Amino acid sequence: MSVVRNERVNIRGKESEEGLKxxxxxxxxxxxxxxxxxIVWDSSLIIERINSAFEHLTGYSSSELIGKKLDExxxxxxxxxxxxxxxxxxxxxxxxxxxxxxxxxxxxxxALWNAANFYAADxxxxxxxxxxxxxxxxxxxxxxxxxxxxxxxxxxxxxLRLVENPLLEVVEGVxxxxxxxxxxxxxxxxxxxxxxxxxxxxNIDTVIIDLTGIMSIDASTANHLLQTIEAVKLMGAEAVxxxxxxxxxxxxxxxxxxxxxxETYASLKDGIxxxxxxxxAA
Amino acid sequence: xxxxxxxxxxxxxxxxxxLLIAPQYxxxxxxxxxxxxxxxEKIKKTGVKGLLIDLTAIDVVDSFLGRVINEIATxxxxxxxxxxxxxxxxxxxxxxVEMGLTFKNVEKATNLDKGLLILxxxxxxxxxxxxx
Amino acid sequence: MKLSEQGDxxxxxxxxxxxxxxxxxxxxxxxxxxxxVSEITRNAIQHGGGGELVVNQLDASSGIEIxxxxxxxxxxxxxxxxxxxxxxxxxxxxxxxxxxxxxxxDEFEIISEVGKGTKVIMxxxxxx
Numbered sequence: 001m002s003v004v005r006n007e008r009v010n011i012r013g014k015e016s017e018e019g020l021k022x023x024x025x026x027x028x029x030x031x032x033x034x035x036x037x038x039i040v041w042d043s044s045l046i047i048e049r050i051n052s053a054f055e056h057l058t059g060y061s062s063s064e065l066i067g068k069k070l071d072e073x074x075x076x077x078x079x080x081x082x083x084x085x086x087x088x089x090x091x092x093x094x095x096x097x098x099x100x101x102x103x104x105x106x107x108x109x110x111a112l113w114n115a116a117n118f119y120a121a122d123x124x125x126x127x128x129x130x131x132x133x134x135x136x137x138x139x140x141x142x143x144x145x146x147x148x149x150x151x152x153x154x155x156x157x158x159x160l161r162l163v164e165n166p167l168l169e170v171v172e173g174v175x176x177x178x179x180x181x182x183x184x185x186x187x188x189x190x191x192x193x194x195x196x197x198x199x200x201x202x203n204i205d206t207v208i209i210d211l212t213g214i215m216s217i218d219a220s221t222a223n224h225l226l227q228t229i230e231a232v233k234l235m236g237a238e239a240v241x242x243x244x245x246x247x248x249x250x251x252x253x254x255x256x257x258x259x260x261x262x263e264t265y266a267s268l269k270d271g272i273x274x275x276x277x278x279x280x281a282a
Numbered sequence: 283x284x285x286x287x288x289x290x291x292x293x294x295x296x297x298x299x300x301l302l303i304a305p306q307y308x309x310x311x312x313x314x315x316x317x318x319x320x321x322x323e324k325i326k327k328t329g330v331k332g333l334l335i336d337l338t339a340i341d342v343v344d345s346f347l348g349r350v351i352n353e354i355a356t357x358x359x360x361x362x363x364x365x366x367x368x369x370x371x372x373x374x375x376x377x378x379v380e381m382g383l384t385f386k387n388v389e390k391a392t393n394l395d396k397g398l399l400i401l402x403x404x405x406x407x408x409x410x411x412x413x414x
Numbered sequence: 415m416k417l418s419e420q421g422d423x424x425x426x427x428x429x430x431x432x433x434x435x436x437x438x439x440x441x442x443x444x445x446x447x448x449x450x451v452s453e454i455t456r457n458a459i460q461h462g463g464g465g466e467l468v469v470n471q472l473d474a475s476s477g478i479e480i481x482x483x484x485x486x487x488x489x490x491x492x493x494x495x496x497x498x499x500x501x502x503x504x505x506x507x508x509x510x511x512x513x514x515x516x517x518x519x520d521e522f523e524i525i526s527e528v529g530k531g532t533k534v535i536m537x538x539x540x541x542x
Contacts, residue, residue, distance in 0.1 A: 186541070189442075192376065193372065193376075193442060196372030196375060196376065197372050199372070199392055200371070200372060200392065200393075203392060203393060203396070204392065205392065205396065227376070227379045227380065230379045230384070231372070231375040231376050231378075231379045232375075233390065234370060234375045234378060234379060234384060234385065234390060235370045235372065235375045235390065235392055236367070236368065236370070236389075236390035236391040236392045236396065236397070237392055341445065341448070342427060342445060342448045342449050342452055343449070344449050344452040344453050344456075344511065344514075345453060345510040345511045345514055346452075346453075346456060346511075371445075372442075373441055373442040373444075373445040374445060376442060376445075377442070377445050377446050377449050377518060380446070380514075380517050380518055381449070381510070381513075381514030381515070381517055381518060382510065382513070382514055382517070383510070383514065
Protein backbone atom coordinates (compact mmCIF):
# COMPACT_ATOMS: atom_id res chain seq x y z
CA MET A 1 0.00 0.00 0.00
CA SER A 2 1.48 3.21 -0.98
CA VAL A 3 1.23 6.05 1.41
CA VAL A 4 -0.10 9.26 0.09
CA ARG A 5 2.02 11.92 1.56
CA ASN A 6 -0.01 14.61 3.02
CA GLU A 7 2.38 17.29 2.12
CA ARG A 8 1.19 20.63 1.10
CA VAL A 9 3.09 21.46 -2.00
CA ASN A 10 3.24 25.07 -2.88
CA ILE A 11 2.35 24.95 -6.53
CA ARG A 12 -1.02 23.42 -7.20
CA GLY A 13 0.02 22.12 -10.53
CA LYS A 14 2.84 20.20 -9.05
CA GLU A 15 0.65 18.70 -6.33
CA SER A 16 -1.91 17.39 -8.66
CA GLU A 17 0.75 16.09 -10.98
CA GLU A 18 2.50 14.22 -8.23
CA GLY A 19 -0.73 12.94 -6.82
CA LEU A 20 -1.77 11.80 -10.21
CA LYS A 21 1.51 10.12 -10.83
CA UNK A 22 1.36 8.32 -7.53
CA UNK A 23 -2.16 7.24 -8.14
CA UNK A 24 -1.20 6.02 -11.56
CA UNK A 25 1.80 4.13 -10.26
CA UNK A 26 -0.37 2.54 -7.63
CA UNK A 27 -2.90 1.41 -10.15
CA UNK A 28 -0.17 0.23 -12.46
CA UNK A 29 1.25 -2.01 -9.78
CA UNK A 30 -2.20 -3.24 -8.92
CA UNK A 31 -2.86 -4.11 -12.48
CA UNK A 32 0.48 -5.65 -13.27
CA UNK A 33 1.00 -7.66 -10.16
CA UNK A 34 -2.52 -8.75 -9.43
CA UNK A 35 -2.86 -12.49 -9.16
CA UNK A 36 -6.07 -12.21 -11.10
CA UNK A 37 -5.67 -12.36 -14.90
CA UNK A 38 -6.82 -9.08 -16.38
CA ILE A 39 -7.25 -8.13 -20.01
CA VAL A 40 -8.36 -4.92 -21.66
CA TRP A 41 -9.54 -4.65 -25.22
CA ASP A 42 -10.91 -1.72 -27.18
CA SER A 43 -14.16 -1.32 -29.01
CA SER A 44 -12.80 -3.05 -32.09
CA LEU A 45 -11.65 -6.04 -30.01
CA ILE A 46 -7.99 -5.17 -30.24
CA ILE A 47 -6.10 -6.22 -27.14
CA GLU A 48 -4.77 -3.15 -25.36
CA ARG A 49 -3.32 -4.48 -22.15
CA ILE A 50 -2.79 -7.62 -20.22
CA ASN A 51 -1.14 -8.31 -16.93
CA SER A 52 1.36 -10.96 -15.97
CA ALA A 53 -1.30 -13.15 -14.42
CA PHE A 54 -2.98 -13.23 -17.81
CA GLU A 55 0.35 -14.13 -19.42
CA HIS A 56 0.63 -16.91 -16.94
CA LEU A 57 -2.88 -18.17 -17.58
CA THR A 58 -2.61 -18.21 -21.33
CA GLY A 59 1.05 -18.82 -21.90
CA TYR A 60 1.30 -15.82 -24.21
CA SER A 61 3.49 -12.85 -23.49
CA SER A 62 2.15 -9.32 -23.81
CA SER A 63 4.16 -8.71 -26.94
CA GLU A 64 2.39 -11.63 -28.56
CA LEU A 65 -1.03 -10.35 -27.64
CA ILE A 66 -1.07 -6.57 -27.64
CA GLY A 67 -2.40 -5.20 -30.87
CA LYS A 68 -3.94 -8.48 -31.96
CA LYS A 69 -7.64 -9.03 -32.42
CA LEU A 70 -9.14 -10.84 -29.45
CA ASP A 71 -11.12 -13.39 -31.44
CA GLU A 72 -8.15 -14.26 -33.58
CA UNK A 73 -6.06 -15.39 -30.65
CA UNK A 74 -8.90 -16.73 -28.55
CA UNK A 75 -11.74 -17.80 -30.84
CA UNK A 76 -14.21 -18.98 -28.24
CA UNK A 77 -13.54 -16.22 -25.78
CA UNK A 78 -13.41 -13.64 -28.53
CA UNK A 79 -16.77 -14.51 -29.97
CA UNK A 80 -18.32 -14.21 -26.53
CA UNK A 81 -16.52 -10.92 -26.01
CA UNK A 82 -18.07 -9.57 -29.19
CA UNK A 83 -21.55 -10.12 -27.93
CA UNK A 84 -20.56 -8.85 -24.50
CA UNK A 85 -20.13 -5.28 -25.61
CA UNK A 86 -23.78 -4.97 -26.39
CA UNK A 87 -24.86 -6.62 -23.16
CA UNK A 88 -22.88 -4.61 -20.70
CA UNK A 89 -24.19 -1.16 -19.96
CA UNK A 90 -22.98 1.56 -17.68
CA UNK A 91 -24.88 0.06 -14.83
CA UNK A 92 -24.49 -3.58 -15.60
CA UNK A 93 -21.40 -5.64 -15.62
CA UNK A 94 -20.76 -9.19 -16.49
CA UNK A 95 -20.38 -11.28 -13.42
CA UNK A 96 -19.08 -14.77 -13.05
CA UNK A 97 -19.80 -16.16 -16.40
CA UNK A 98 -17.98 -19.32 -17.28
CA UNK A 99 -16.11 -18.95 -20.53
CA UNK A 100 -13.34 -21.18 -21.74
CA UNK A 101 -10.07 -19.81 -22.95
CA UNK A 102 -7.51 -21.79 -24.84
CA UNK A 103 -3.91 -21.14 -23.99
CA UNK A 104 -0.85 -21.28 -26.19
CA UNK A 105 -0.32 -25.02 -25.61
CA UNK A 106 -3.82 -25.70 -26.78
CA UNK A 107 -4.99 -26.49 -23.29
CA UNK A 108 -8.45 -25.33 -22.44
CA UNK A 109 -8.88 -23.45 -19.20
CA UNK A 110 -12.28 -22.91 -17.65
CA ALA A 111 -12.68 -19.55 -15.99
CA LEU A 112 -15.29 -17.36 -14.37
CA TRP A 113 -15.19 -13.91 -15.89
CA ASN A 114 -16.15 -10.43 -14.74
CA ALA A 115 -16.18 -7.65 -17.27
CA ALA A 116 -16.96 -3.97 -17.34
CA ASN A 117 -16.75 -1.20 -19.89
CA PHE A 118 -14.80 2.03 -19.97
CA TYR A 119 -16.82 4.83 -21.45
CA ALA A 120 -15.82 7.99 -23.20
CA ALA A 121 -16.67 11.38 -21.78
CA ASP A 122 -20.16 11.12 -23.23
CA UNK A 123 -20.86 8.16 -21.02
CA UNK A 124 -22.21 6.09 -23.85
CA UNK A 125 -19.47 5.25 -26.28
CA UNK A 126 -17.50 2.24 -25.22
CA UNK A 127 -13.82 2.94 -25.22
CA UNK A 128 -12.63 -0.37 -23.89
CA UNK A 129 -13.65 -3.38 -21.95
CA UNK A 130 -11.77 -4.71 -19.00
CA UNK A 131 -12.20 -8.31 -17.98
CA UNK A 132 -10.79 -10.37 -15.18
CA UNK A 133 -11.24 -13.97 -14.30
CA UNK A 134 -10.79 -16.71 -11.82
CA UNK A 135 -9.38 -19.93 -13.16
CA UNK A 136 -11.66 -22.70 -12.07
CA UNK A 137 -10.28 -25.44 -14.29
CA UNK A 138 -8.90 -27.45 -11.42
CA UNK A 139 -11.98 -27.03 -9.29
CA UNK A 140 -14.20 -28.19 -12.11
CA UNK A 141 -11.97 -31.12 -12.80
CA UNK A 142 -12.11 -32.20 -9.19
CA UNK A 143 -15.88 -31.86 -9.22
CA UNK A 144 -16.19 -34.06 -12.25
CA UNK A 145 -13.74 -36.54 -10.84
CA UNK A 146 -15.70 -36.84 -7.64
CA UNK A 147 -18.93 -37.35 -9.56
CA UNK A 148 -17.30 -39.98 -11.66
CA UNK A 149 -15.88 -41.83 -8.69
CA UNK A 150 -19.24 -41.79 -6.99
CA UNK A 151 -20.88 -43.25 -10.05
CA UNK A 152 -18.15 -45.83 -10.28
CA UNK A 153 -18.79 -46.89 -6.71
CA UNK A 154 -22.44 -47.30 -7.45
CA UNK A 155 -21.71 -49.28 -10.60
CA UNK A 156 -19.11 -51.34 -8.89
CA UNK A 157 -21.50 -52.32 -6.17
CA UNK A 158 -23.76 -53.78 -8.81
CA UNK A 159 -20.89 -55.36 -10.65
CA LEU A 160 -19.41 -56.79 -7.48
CA ARG A 161 -22.56 -58.65 -6.83
CA LEU A 162 -22.10 -60.45 -10.11
CA VAL A 163 -18.36 -60.87 -9.83
CA GLU A 164 -18.20 -61.97 -6.24
CA ASN A 165 -20.40 -64.92 -6.83
CA PRO A 166 -19.66 -66.09 -10.33
CA LEU A 167 -20.97 -69.34 -11.63
CA LEU A 168 -18.22 -71.44 -13.15
CA GLU A 169 -19.08 -74.18 -15.55
CA VAL A 170 -16.33 -76.72 -14.96
CA VAL A 171 -17.61 -79.33 -17.30
CA GLU A 172 -20.70 -79.51 -19.43
CA GLY A 173 -23.72 -79.46 -17.20
CA VAL A 174 -21.84 -78.93 -13.95
CA UNK A 175 -21.47 -75.54 -12.34
CA UNK A 176 -19.65 -74.43 -9.25
CA UNK A 177 -21.02 -71.62 -7.15
CA UNK A 178 -18.38 -70.34 -4.74
CA UNK A 179 -19.92 -68.40 -1.89
CA UNK A 180 -17.71 -65.80 -0.31
CA UNK A 181 -17.89 -63.80 2.85
CA UNK A 182 -21.06 -62.43 4.29
CA UNK A 183 -24.15 -62.74 2.21
CA UNK A 184 -27.06 -60.55 3.14
CA UNK A 185 -30.59 -61.64 2.36
CA UNK A 186 -30.88 -59.44 -0.70
CA UNK A 187 -27.72 -60.81 -2.24
CA UNK A 188 -28.72 -64.34 -1.26
CA UNK A 189 -31.92 -63.94 -3.20
CA UNK A 190 -30.05 -62.65 -6.24
CA UNK A 191 -27.65 -65.56 -6.09
CA UNK A 192 -30.46 -68.08 -5.91
CA UNK A 193 -32.29 -66.42 -8.76
CA UNK A 194 -29.21 -66.38 -10.98
CA UNK A 195 -28.39 -69.96 -10.06
CA UNK A 196 -31.83 -71.33 -10.88
CA UNK A 197 -32.09 -69.33 -14.10
CA UNK A 198 -28.71 -70.65 -15.17
CA UNK A 199 -29.86 -74.20 -14.53
CA UNK A 200 -32.66 -73.67 -17.01
CA UNK A 201 -30.63 -71.75 -19.57
CA UNK A 202 -27.58 -73.96 -19.64
CA ASN A 203 -29.12 -77.36 -18.97
CA ILE A 204 -27.23 -77.83 -15.78
CA ASP A 205 -27.68 -81.09 -13.97
CA THR A 206 -25.30 -80.64 -11.07
CA VAL A 207 -24.62 -77.66 -8.88
CA ILE A 208 -21.62 -77.60 -6.57
CA ILE A 209 -22.02 -74.98 -3.89
CA ASP A 210 -18.66 -74.28 -2.34
CA LEU A 211 -18.60 -72.79 1.13
CA THR A 212 -14.83 -72.51 1.53
CA GLY A 213 -15.16 -68.73 1.56
CA ILE A 214 -17.75 -68.76 4.30
CA MET A 215 -16.28 -68.20 7.74
CA SER A 216 -19.48 -68.14 9.72
CA ILE A 217 -23.12 -68.59 9.08
CA ASP A 218 -26.29 -67.42 10.75
CA ALA A 219 -29.74 -68.97 10.92
CA SER A 220 -31.28 -67.04 8.07
CA THR A 221 -28.38 -67.66 5.69
CA ALA A 222 -28.39 -71.34 6.60
CA ASN A 223 -32.11 -71.50 5.96
CA HIS A 224 -31.71 -69.73 2.72
CA LEU A 225 -29.02 -72.14 1.66
CA LEU A 226 -31.31 -75.01 2.47
CA GLN A 227 -34.15 -73.52 0.46
CA THR A 228 -31.84 -72.96 -2.48
CA ILE A 229 -30.78 -76.60 -2.40
CA GLU A 230 -34.39 -77.72 -2.24
CA ALA A 231 -35.34 -75.53 -5.18
CA VAL A 232 -32.41 -76.89 -7.19
CA LYS A 233 -33.55 -80.43 -6.53
CA LEU A 234 -37.17 -79.63 -7.24
CA MET A 235 -36.11 -78.44 -10.65
CA GLY A 236 -34.39 -81.73 -11.24
CA ALA A 237 -30.72 -80.97 -10.69
CA GLU A 238 -28.31 -82.41 -8.16
CA ALA A 239 -26.86 -80.31 -5.39
CA VAL A 240 -23.46 -80.94 -3.84
CA UNK A 241 -22.02 -78.91 -0.98
CA UNK A 242 -18.27 -78.59 -0.51
CA UNK A 243 -15.86 -76.76 1.71
CA UNK A 244 -17.82 -76.58 4.93
CA UNK A 245 -15.41 -75.41 7.61
CA UNK A 246 -15.54 -77.15 10.97
CA UNK A 247 -16.96 -74.16 12.83
CA UNK A 248 -19.50 -73.57 10.11
CA UNK A 249 -20.47 -77.24 10.30
CA UNK A 250 -20.96 -76.89 14.03
CA UNK A 251 -23.07 -73.78 13.61
CA UNK A 252 -25.27 -75.54 11.10
CA UNK A 253 -25.85 -78.50 13.40
CA UNK A 254 -26.50 -76.19 16.34
CA UNK A 255 -29.06 -74.31 14.31
CA UNK A 256 -30.78 -77.59 13.69
CA UNK A 257 -30.73 -77.11 9.97
CA UNK A 258 -30.39 -80.32 8.09
CA UNK A 259 -28.32 -80.21 4.99
CA UNK A 260 -28.65 -83.93 4.66
CA UNK A 261 -30.50 -83.58 1.45
CA UNK A 262 -27.30 -82.89 -0.38
CA GLU A 263 -24.01 -84.71 -0.62
CA THR A 264 -21.20 -82.95 1.13
CA TYR A 265 -17.46 -83.00 0.65
CA ALA A 266 -14.72 -81.38 2.65
CA SER A 267 -12.93 -79.85 -0.28
CA LEU A 268 -14.08 -78.45 -3.57
CA LYS A 269 -11.58 -80.66 -5.35
CA ASP A 270 -13.07 -83.81 -3.90
CA GLY A 271 -16.53 -82.66 -4.81
CA ILE A 272 -15.61 -81.98 -8.41
CA UNK A 273 -13.79 -85.25 -8.70
CA UNK A 274 -16.73 -87.23 -7.39
CA UNK A 275 -19.18 -85.43 -9.66
CA UNK A 276 -17.05 -86.06 -12.73
CA UNK A 277 -16.71 -89.72 -11.83
CA UNK A 278 -20.43 -90.05 -11.45
CA UNK A 279 -21.01 -88.37 -14.78
CA UNK A 280 -18.60 -90.67 -16.55
CA ALA A 281 -20.24 -93.70 -15.11
CA ALA A 282 -23.67 -92.54 -16.23
CA UNK B 283 -66.86 -64.52 -18.41
CA UNK B 284 -67.24 -68.15 -19.24
CA UNK B 285 -65.22 -70.91 -17.70
CA UNK B 286 -63.23 -70.92 -20.89
CA UNK B 287 -63.69 -74.01 -22.95
CA UNK B 288 -60.25 -73.43 -24.33
CA UNK B 289 -58.85 -73.96 -20.89
CA UNK B 290 -60.21 -77.45 -20.81
CA UNK B 291 -57.79 -78.60 -23.38
CA UNK B 292 -54.86 -80.24 -21.72
CA UNK B 293 -52.87 -82.46 -23.97
CA UNK B 294 -52.27 -86.02 -22.99
CA UNK B 295 -50.28 -87.59 -25.72
CA UNK B 296 -49.19 -91.13 -26.03
CA UNK B 297 -45.63 -91.26 -27.28
CA UNK B 298 -43.98 -94.62 -27.76
CA UNK B 299 -44.62 -96.37 -24.52
CA UNK B 300 -45.43 -93.49 -22.24
CA LEU B 301 -47.77 -90.60 -21.76
CA LEU B 302 -46.68 -87.01 -22.12
CA ILE B 303 -48.70 -84.43 -20.30
CA ALA B 304 -47.76 -80.88 -21.14
CA PRO B 305 -50.30 -78.36 -19.91
CA GLN B 306 -50.15 -75.48 -22.33
CA TYR B 307 -52.63 -73.35 -20.58
CA UNK B 308 -52.81 -72.34 -16.99
CA UNK B 309 -55.02 -74.81 -15.27
CA UNK B 310 -57.79 -73.75 -13.00
CA UNK B 311 -59.18 -75.89 -10.28
CA UNK B 312 -62.23 -77.59 -11.73
CA UNK B 313 -60.28 -78.58 -14.76
CA UNK B 314 -57.43 -79.93 -12.67
CA UNK B 315 -59.62 -82.42 -10.85
CA UNK B 316 -61.23 -83.78 -13.99
CA UNK B 317 -57.85 -83.91 -15.54
CA UNK B 318 -56.55 -86.21 -12.87
CA UNK B 319 -59.26 -88.74 -13.59
CA UNK B 320 -58.60 -88.48 -17.28
CA UNK B 321 -54.95 -89.30 -16.83
CA UNK B 322 -55.54 -92.31 -14.67
CA GLU B 323 -58.16 -93.55 -17.09
CA LYS B 324 -55.72 -93.33 -19.92
CA ILE B 325 -53.02 -95.15 -18.03
CA LYS B 326 -55.45 -97.95 -17.41
CA LYS B 327 -56.56 -98.01 -21.00
CA THR B 328 -53.18 -97.88 -22.65
CA GLY B 329 -51.24 -99.76 -20.03
CA VAL B 330 -48.24 -97.45 -20.36
CA LYS B 331 -45.49 -97.75 -17.80
CA GLY B 332 -44.33 -94.15 -17.91
CA LEU B 333 -45.68 -90.68 -17.40
CA LEU B 334 -43.91 -87.46 -18.25
CA ILE B 335 -45.39 -84.28 -16.81
CA ASP B 336 -43.91 -81.15 -18.34
CA LEU B 337 -44.55 -77.96 -16.41
CA THR B 338 -42.69 -75.54 -18.66
CA ALA B 339 -45.82 -73.54 -19.36
CA ILE B 340 -46.96 -73.38 -15.75
CA ASP B 341 -46.36 -70.05 -14.05
CA VAL B 342 -47.96 -70.78 -10.67
CA VAL B 343 -48.08 -73.95 -8.63
CA ASP B 344 -50.14 -73.47 -5.51
CA SER B 345 -51.09 -75.98 -2.85
CA PHE B 346 -54.07 -77.15 -4.89
CA LEU B 347 -52.20 -77.83 -8.10
CA GLY B 348 -49.38 -79.29 -6.07
CA ARG B 349 -51.78 -81.70 -4.49
CA VAL B 350 -53.27 -82.69 -7.82
CA ILE B 351 -49.88 -83.38 -9.33
CA ASN B 352 -48.81 -85.35 -6.29
CA GLU B 353 -51.98 -87.39 -6.43
CA ILE B 354 -51.51 -88.13 -10.12
CA ALA B 355 -47.98 -89.23 -9.38
CA THR B 356 -48.84 -91.47 -6.48
CA UNK B 357 -51.78 -93.08 -8.22
CA UNK B 358 -49.79 -93.64 -11.38
CA UNK B 359 -47.05 -95.30 -9.42
CA UNK B 360 -49.63 -97.56 -7.83
CA UNK B 361 -50.77 -98.46 -11.30
CA UNK B 362 -47.25 -99.42 -12.21
CA UNK B 363 -46.13 -96.35 -14.09
CA UNK B 364 -43.01 -94.30 -13.41
CA UNK B 365 -43.45 -90.56 -13.25
CA UNK B 366 -41.03 -87.80 -14.15
CA UNK B 367 -41.70 -84.08 -13.76
CA UNK B 368 -39.83 -81.68 -15.99
CA UNK B 369 -39.54 -78.01 -16.81
CA UNK B 370 -40.29 -76.48 -13.43
CA UNK B 371 -39.63 -72.76 -13.66
CA UNK B 372 -37.12 -71.16 -11.26
CA UNK B 373 -39.62 -68.67 -9.85
CA UNK B 374 -42.15 -71.44 -9.30
CA UNK B 375 -39.54 -73.68 -7.66
CA UNK B 376 -38.53 -70.95 -5.24
CA UNK B 377 -42.15 -70.15 -4.42
CA UNK B 378 -42.99 -73.78 -3.80
CA VAL B 379 -40.00 -74.26 -1.51
CA GLU B 380 -40.83 -71.11 0.42
CA MET B 381 -44.38 -72.32 0.90
CA GLY B 382 -43.26 -75.76 1.92
CA LEU B 383 -44.62 -77.52 -1.15
CA THR B 384 -42.86 -80.33 -2.92
CA PHE B 385 -43.42 -83.14 -5.37
CA LYS B 386 -43.26 -86.56 -3.82
CA ASN B 387 -42.84 -89.86 -5.54
CA VAL B 388 -41.48 -88.33 -8.66
CA GLU B 389 -38.18 -87.96 -10.33
CA LYS B 390 -37.47 -84.48 -11.54
CA ALA B 391 -35.51 -83.28 -14.54
CA THR B 392 -34.59 -79.84 -15.76
CA ASN B 393 -35.87 -80.28 -19.26
CA LEU B 394 -37.76 -82.60 -21.52
CA ASP B 395 -34.75 -84.36 -23.03
CA LYS B 396 -33.24 -85.18 -19.69
CA GLY B 397 -36.66 -86.17 -18.45
CA LEU B 398 -37.04 -88.63 -21.31
CA LEU B 399 -33.66 -90.13 -20.56
CA ILE B 400 -34.52 -90.63 -16.93
CA LEU B 401 -37.96 -91.97 -17.71
CA UNK B 402 -36.60 -94.51 -20.15
CA UNK B 403 -34.04 -95.68 -17.65
CA UNK B 404 -36.64 -95.97 -14.94
CA UNK B 405 -39.03 -97.86 -17.16
CA UNK B 406 -36.25 -100.12 -18.30
CA UNK B 407 -35.01 -100.96 -14.82
CA UNK B 408 -38.55 -101.39 -13.66
CA UNK B 409 -39.09 -103.99 -16.32
CA UNK B 410 -35.87 -105.66 -15.41
CA UNK B 411 -36.76 -106.06 -11.79
CA UNK B 412 -40.04 -107.44 -12.85
CA UNK B 413 -38.39 -109.74 -15.30
CA UNK B 414 -37.46 -113.28 -14.79
CA MET C 415 -63.79 -57.97 -7.94
CA LYS C 416 -66.31 -60.48 -6.87
CA LEU C 417 -65.30 -64.02 -6.13
CA SER C 418 -68.03 -66.54 -6.58
CA GLU C 419 -67.22 -69.36 -8.91
CA GLN C 420 -64.36 -71.75 -9.17
CA GLY C 421 -62.94 -70.08 -12.23
CA ASP C 422 -62.70 -66.80 -10.38
CA UNK C 423 -59.61 -67.73 -8.39
CA UNK C 424 -57.80 -68.18 -11.65
CA UNK C 425 -59.08 -64.90 -13.07
CA UNK C 426 -58.22 -63.11 -9.84
CA UNK C 427 -54.69 -64.43 -10.01
CA UNK C 428 -54.16 -63.18 -13.54
CA UNK C 429 -55.59 -59.78 -12.79
CA UNK C 430 -53.52 -59.28 -9.68
CA UNK C 431 -50.46 -60.52 -11.51
CA UNK C 432 -50.94 -57.81 -14.13
CA UNK C 433 -51.38 -55.17 -11.47
CA UNK C 434 -48.27 -56.37 -9.70
CA UNK C 435 -46.32 -56.07 -12.89
CA UNK C 436 -47.54 -52.53 -13.38
CA UNK C 437 -46.46 -51.68 -9.87
CA UNK C 438 -42.98 -52.80 -10.80
CA UNK C 439 -42.61 -56.13 -9.09
CA UNK C 440 -40.03 -58.50 -10.51
CA UNK C 441 -40.81 -61.90 -11.94
CA UNK C 442 -40.26 -63.92 -8.79
CA UNK C 443 -42.26 -61.56 -6.60
CA UNK C 444 -45.04 -61.63 -9.16
CA UNK C 445 -45.08 -65.41 -8.89
CA UNK C 446 -45.20 -65.21 -5.10
CA UNK C 447 -48.07 -62.73 -5.17
CA UNK C 448 -49.99 -64.71 -7.77
CA UNK C 449 -49.57 -67.91 -5.80
CA UNK C 450 -50.73 -66.32 -2.56
CA VAL C 451 -53.73 -64.78 -4.31
CA SER C 452 -54.59 -68.13 -5.80
CA GLU C 453 -54.54 -69.77 -2.40
CA ILE C 454 -56.51 -67.17 -0.50
CA THR C 455 -59.15 -66.58 -3.15
CA ARG C 456 -59.70 -70.30 -3.46
CA ASN C 457 -60.26 -70.50 0.28
CA ALA C 458 -62.79 -67.71 0.07
CA ILE C 459 -64.65 -69.47 -2.71
CA GLN C 460 -64.47 -73.04 -1.53
CA HIS C 461 -64.69 -72.60 2.22
CA GLY C 462 -66.11 -69.14 2.54
CA GLY C 463 -68.92 -69.37 0.04
CA GLY C 464 -67.61 -66.61 -2.15
CA GLY C 465 -66.52 -63.08 -1.41
CA GLU C 466 -64.58 -60.08 -2.57
CA LEU C 467 -61.09 -59.22 -3.70
CA VAL C 468 -59.70 -55.73 -3.37
CA VAL C 469 -56.28 -54.58 -4.54
CA ASN C 470 -54.66 -51.37 -3.35
CA GLN C 471 -51.38 -49.65 -3.90
CA LEU C 472 -49.39 -48.83 -0.80
CA ASP C 473 -48.27 -45.31 0.11
CA ALA C 474 -45.59 -43.77 -2.06
CA SER C 475 -45.95 -46.66 -4.48
CA SER C 476 -44.07 -48.79 -2.02
CA GLY C 477 -45.96 -51.98 -2.66
CA ILE C 478 -49.21 -53.83 -3.12
CA GLU C 479 -52.03 -54.69 -0.74
CA ILE C 480 -54.54 -57.43 -1.36
CA UNK C 481 -57.68 -57.93 0.69
CA UNK C 482 -59.85 -61.00 0.38
CA UNK C 483 -63.00 -61.22 2.42
CA UNK C 484 -65.83 -63.68 2.65
CA UNK C 485 -68.97 -64.18 4.73
CA UNK C 486 -68.34 -67.80 5.44
CA UNK C 487 -68.08 -69.86 8.59
CA UNK C 488 -64.91 -68.19 9.77
CA UNK C 489 -61.80 -69.82 11.21
CA UNK C 490 -62.12 -70.95 14.83
CA UNK C 491 -58.45 -71.29 15.60
CA UNK C 492 -56.37 -68.91 13.54
CA UNK C 493 -53.01 -69.81 14.99
CA UNK C 494 -53.61 -73.46 14.28
CA UNK C 495 -54.62 -72.66 10.75
CA UNK C 496 -51.44 -70.71 10.28
CA UNK C 497 -49.35 -73.50 11.70
CA UNK C 498 -50.29 -75.45 8.64
CA UNK C 499 -51.82 -78.46 10.21
CA UNK C 500 -55.45 -77.67 9.62
CA UNK C 501 -57.46 -79.98 7.45
CA UNK C 502 -61.19 -79.75 7.18
CA UNK C 503 -61.50 -83.03 5.40
CA UNK C 504 -60.53 -81.71 1.99
CA UNK C 505 -57.08 -83.13 1.91
CA UNK C 506 -54.49 -80.39 2.24
CA UNK C 507 -57.34 -77.95 2.41
CA UNK C 508 -57.06 -74.74 4.32
CA UNK C 509 -53.86 -75.39 6.12
CA UNK C 510 -51.04 -75.28 3.68
CA UNK C 511 -52.56 -72.54 1.59
CA UNK C 512 -52.85 -70.12 4.47
CA UNK C 513 -49.49 -70.75 6.09
CA UNK C 514 -47.81 -70.95 2.73
CA UNK C 515 -49.22 -67.62 1.61
CA UNK C 516 -48.05 -66.00 4.80
CA UNK C 517 -44.49 -67.07 4.06
CA UNK C 518 -44.66 -65.59 0.59
CA UNK C 519 -45.85 -62.14 1.64
CA ASP C 520 -44.22 -59.42 3.73
CA GLU C 521 -47.26 -58.56 5.85
CA PHE C 522 -50.15 -60.85 6.58
CA GLU C 523 -53.24 -60.36 8.72
CA ILE C 524 -56.29 -62.51 9.29
CA ILE C 525 -59.45 -61.24 10.87
CA SER C 526 -61.99 -63.95 11.36
CA GLU C 527 -65.11 -64.46 13.40
CA VAL C 528 -66.93 -67.76 13.59
CA GLY C 529 -70.26 -67.49 11.87
CA LYS C 530 -69.51 -64.08 10.43
CA GLY C 531 -66.72 -64.43 7.97
CA THR C 532 -63.04 -64.04 7.26
CA LYS C 533 -60.87 -61.27 5.94
CA VAL C 534 -57.28 -61.70 4.87
CA ILE C 535 -55.06 -58.67 4.27
CA MET C 536 -51.68 -59.26 2.74
CA UNK C 537 -49.01 -56.86 1.58
CA UNK C 538 -45.84 -57.14 -0.38
CA UNK C 539 -43.26 -54.37 -0.51
CA UNK C 540 -41.31 -53.36 -3.56
CA UNK C 541 -37.62 -53.93 -3.04
CA UNK C 542 -35.10 -51.20 -3.85
